Amino acid sequence: xxxxxxxxxxxxxxxxIKSVAFDLHGRQIAExxxxxxxxxxxxGGVVQDMARTFTDTVETLKALVAKLPGGASSVAAIAVTGxxxxxxxxxxxxxxxxxAWLWLDARAGDIATECLNGPDYRRQFxxxxxxxxxxQQSTQLLHMKRSTPDWLAQATSAFHCKDWLYFKLTGxxxxxxxEATFTFGDFRTRDYSDSVIDGLGLSAYxxxxxxxxxxxxxxxxxxxxxxxxxxxxxxxPIVLGYVDVVCTAVGGGLISRAGDTGCSILGxxxxxxxxxxxxxxxxxxxxxxxxxxxLPSDRAVAQIQxxxxxxLNIDFLLDLADGILRxxxxxxxxxxxxxxxxxxxxxxxxxxxxxxxxxxxxxxxxPFMDPLARANFTGLVAGTGFDAxxxxxxxxxxxxxxDCFEATGAIPAEVRxxxxxxxxxxxxxxxxxxLGTPVRTxxxxxxxxxxxxxxxxxQQGHFADIGAAANSWVTxxxxxxxxxxxxxxxxxxxxxxxxxxxxxALRPAWARLATIKRGLHx
Numbered sequence: 001x002x003x004x005x006x007x008x009x010x011x012x013x014x015x016x017i018k019s020v021a022f023d024l025h026g027r028q029i030a031e032x033x034x035x036x037x038x039x040x041x042x043x044g045g046v047v048q049d050m051a052r053t054f055t056d057t058v059e060t061l062k063a064l065v066a067k068l069p070g071g072a073s074s075v076a077a078i079a080v081t082g083x084x085x086x087x088x089x090x091x092x093x094x095x096x097x098x099x100a101w102l103w104l105d106a107r108a109g110d111i112a113t114e115c116l117n118g119p120d121y122r123r124q125f126x127x128x129x130x131x132x133x134x135x136q137q138s139t140q141l142l143h144m145k146r147s148t149p150d151w152l153a154q155a156t157s158a159f160h161c162k163d164w165l166y167f168k169l170t171g172x173x174x175x176x177x178x179e180a181t182f183t184f185g186d187f188r189t190r191d192y193s194d195s196v197i198d199g200l201g202l203s204a205y206x207x208x209x210x211x212x213x214x215x216x217x218x219x220x221x222x223x224x225x226x227x228x229x230x231x232x233x234x235x236x237p238i239v240l241g242y243v244d245v246v247c248t249a250v251g252g253g254l255i256s257r258a259g260d261t262g263c264s265i266l267g268x269x270x271x272x273x274x275x276x277x278x279x280x281x282x283x284x285x286x287x288x289x290x291x292x293x294x295l296p297s298d299r300a301v302a303q304i305q306x307x308x309x310x311x312l313n314i315d316f317l318l319d320l321a322d323g324i325l326r327x328x329x330x331x332x333x334x335x336x337x338x339x340x341x342x343x344x345x346x347x348x349x350x351x352x353x354x355x356x357x358x359x360x361x362x363x364x365x366x367p368f369m370d371p372l373a374r375a376n377f378t379g380l381v382a383g384t385g386f387d388a389x390x391x392x393x394x395x396x397x398x399x400x401x402x403d404c405f406e407a408t409g410a411i412p413a414e415v416r417x418x419x420x421x422x423x424x425x426x427x428x429x430x431x432x433x434x435l436g437t438p439v440r441t442x443x444x445x446x447x448x449x450x451x452x453x454x455x456x457x458x459q460q461g462h463f464a465d466i467g468a469a470a471n472s473w474v475t476x477x478x479x480x481x482x483x484x485x486x487x488x489x490x491x492x493x494x495x496x497x498x499x500x501x502x503x504x505a506l507r508p509a510w511a512r513l514a515t516i517k518r519g520l521h522x
Contacts, residue, residue, distance in 0.1 A: 004076040006068060007456050009449030011244060012036070012057060012082035012161050014102070014268050019060040020449035021068060021075075024462060026473035028445060032063035039099075044106035044361060047099035050088055053161070054168045061230040072232045077460050078222070079215060079452035080169070081241035082162035084179060085135040087144070089155040089208075094167065097155045098148070101140050103269075106362040108139035109371030111146075115139065116288070116369060120199035126284060127193050129292030129301075130182045133365040135308075138183050138200050145205070158208040166240045170220040174213035178242040178293050184209060187292045187301060188279055215239040215455045216296050216466070239456040242296055245271050247451030249302060251444050253416030253478060255295065255470040262412030263302075264401055264431070265447075266421035270310035270357075272366075272404035273302040274412055283409035289367050290407055296455050296466045305367045305404030308360035311420050313375065313393050314341075316359055321386060344387040345394055345426040350488060352388035353379040354499050355396030356506070363510075367407030368503070372510040378502055394427055395492075398434035399499040405435065414481070415439050418447045428482040434492045438481035442474055450474075 006029065007022045017036050021029040034056040038048040065072050085103035090096060101107075112134045115121060125131060132139060137158060144151050157173050167173055177190045184200075186193045190212070197206055219237040227234035241247050245265065249255075254263035254275050265271040273293075276282055279301045282292045290305040355377050358364045363371035377392060405411045415437055421427045422441045432439040444450045454469040463469040 004070075004074050006070070006074045006076060007453040008061070008064065008075055008078040009241070009446070009451070009453035010057060010060070010078065010080040010082075010165065011247070011446065011448035011452065012053065012080070012165060013244060013448065014038075014083045014104070017053070017056050017060055018446060018449055019057070019064045020446045021064055022450060022453050024457070026444070026450065026477070030064055030067040031446065032060040032067070034060050038102055038104075044109070046102045046104035046106075048102055050096040050100050050164060053100070054165060057165055058229045061232065065231045075232060075236055077219065077237040077239055077456040078169075078232070079239040079241045079456040080162050080165050081244045081247040081448055081452040082160070082165060084160060084243040084245055085137060086160055087137045087140040088159040088161060088164045089151055090157045090159060090164070090167070091154050092156045097151050100161070100164070103135035104360070104362060105140065106134055106371065108134040108143040109363065111139045111142045112369070112371055115200070122288060124196050124199050125288040127186050127196050128182055128184070129187045129282060129284060131289045131291055131365065131369050133369055134362050134371050135365070136183050138202065141202055141205060141208075142200065145202075152205055152208070155208055157210050158205075159210065160243070162241060162243070163210060166238065169222055169226045169238050171223050172213070172220045173210045174240055175210045176240050176242045177212055177214055178246045180209070180212045182291050182293050187282070187294055190294055213240050215241050216458045219456075219459055237456070237460065239452070239459050241452035241455050243293070244448050245304070246293055246295060246302065247455070248418055248448040249273050250296065250451035250454055250466060250470060251442075251447030251449070251474065252418030252451070253440065253442055253470075253474050254302060255300070255467055256475070257467070257471065258414070260413040262405060262415040264415055264417050265419040266310045266397065266417065266427065267419035268310065268312055270307040270397060270400055270404070271304060272306065272401050272408070273304045274405065274408040274410065276301050276303050285367070285407055287368065289365075289369055296458065303408040305407045307357065307366050307400045307404060308362055308364055309357055310397055313357040313359045313397065314390070314421070317386075317390055317393055341390065342424055342426045345391045346429070348387040348391040350391065351395065351491060351495050352384050353377045353392040354495060354502060355392040356499070356503055357393065357396045357400050367404050370507060370510065372514045373507070374510050374513065376506070394430050395434065395495070397421070397427070398431045399496050401431060402434050402496055403500060411435055411437055413437060416478070417441050429485065432482045433485040433488045434496065436484050436489060438483055440481050441479045442477045443479070444474065444477055
């Protein structure tokens with residue numbers, strides 16, 4: 001029997017759960033997907049049914065196996081990644097204690113503010129390399145400690161999304177180095193830090209944190225129960241990938257021999273990463289924002305700043321347009337609206353308004369942390385049309401990206417763009433012009449799943465390290481660069497300075513607005 005040659009990457013994202021098959025050369029063979037489901041609660045919570053998440057993942061695997069010419073016997077290994085942050089509590093029997101809290105959950109906003117102003121914050125930041133925010137497991141556990149301590153008493157493990165799926169596939173309770181250290185650990189040692197956990201006031205819940213498993217070096221076999229559910233072969237190696245941000249960066253081109261590269265993921269959120277070969281060269285901001293995340297490497301890290309909402313801002317305007325059209329009796333599909341965006345945005349006048357893309361109810365986390373931050377247009381006039389508004393939103397995402405990159409220490413010499421917005425010619429051109437640096441994409445459609453599969457390739461011995469895997473899978477698939485528009489360099493630079501000044505000036509207004517709203521809904 002021929003050796004299996006298919007790698008499967010599972011990417012359980014916020015919107016979609018995907019299982020994607022690749023051959024050993026990085027060619028995508030097949031994929032299967034299911035929409036993800038989560039619920040918004042009146043108190044700002046955003047939760048997800050854990051059992052359904054696994055069931056949906058199983059369905060993608062079953063559908064994918066059916067598409068493979070060699071079926072289950074052709075699968076060499078499966079790697080799993082997924083949405084980051086959040087809290088997925090499991091009891092001793094392996095059953096969910098409560099619905100999973102997602103990264104979108106805003107309930108821990110006040111606790112995040114307390115932590116930011118606490119005496120231990122700077123020391124914790126310098127150890128983890130991570131600024132604290134409401135979406136992290138640390139602040140969510142603190143909220144549960146106050147509001148639902150019975151959950152924590154019942155729980156025996158605090159997972160993240162991919163950890164839960166890994167557990168259901170293998171029976172192993174584990175977390176990867178990236179997710180473990182940027183919340184509770186030290187990015188230099190790639191291990192938990194008791195001083196961080198104690199400083200957060202969570203030492204009594206230290207037992208909830210799973211052992212750290214590095215998928216580059218270790219796998220566990222698919223359990224017989226999971227094999228029966230998925231149609232895969234029991235014993236198939238299962239690899240715990242790094243968090244989706246890291247896997248998407250790996251599949252999207254962050255790691256390169258040139259070194260001075262960056263990667264922006266413009267999906268639901270905006271993640272902006274600068275590749276740092278040696279963790280000793282990581283840049284820790286004076287204001288304690290951003291974070292350092294370990295890469296699947298012995299020393300390399302990603303210097304990251306992340307704005308809470310990216311394409312969610314585009315969706316906001318599209319939803320408004322769709323609602324208005326339907327109320328007026330016009331039946332226009334969402335796909336049609338999206339297909340027309342590039343032409344309309346590129347044809348609209350630049351800088352019709354300055355837009356701050358803080359549309360998330362959880363506020364903003366990069367390059368500053370304020371759970372009360374809110375989106376706004378500045379400079380609108382009566383003649384501003386929908387196309388100009390949308391271009392302002394695209395420009396706002398570009399300004400947010402520049403704000404984040406500058407906070408990592410420098411704008412990279414080249415930025416690789418991935419995520420849903422990478423397909424937009426307008427977004428690529430506007431981003432390149434605002435950053436003043438070339439932007440490239442790859443033809444790897446599912447970068448997160450590919451990054452997870454590349455970690456499995458290293459674990460299975462096909463490549464010596466993740467750099468060699470990236471050179472084989474990603475480098476040949478990079479597009480020609482989109483160059484900046486020289487005529488927009490100066491106005492965009494001046495507009496960016498205004499964007500940043502306005503952001504700072506508006507922060508007291510956001511706090512006042514939150515106070516007013518609390519008076520309406522005591």
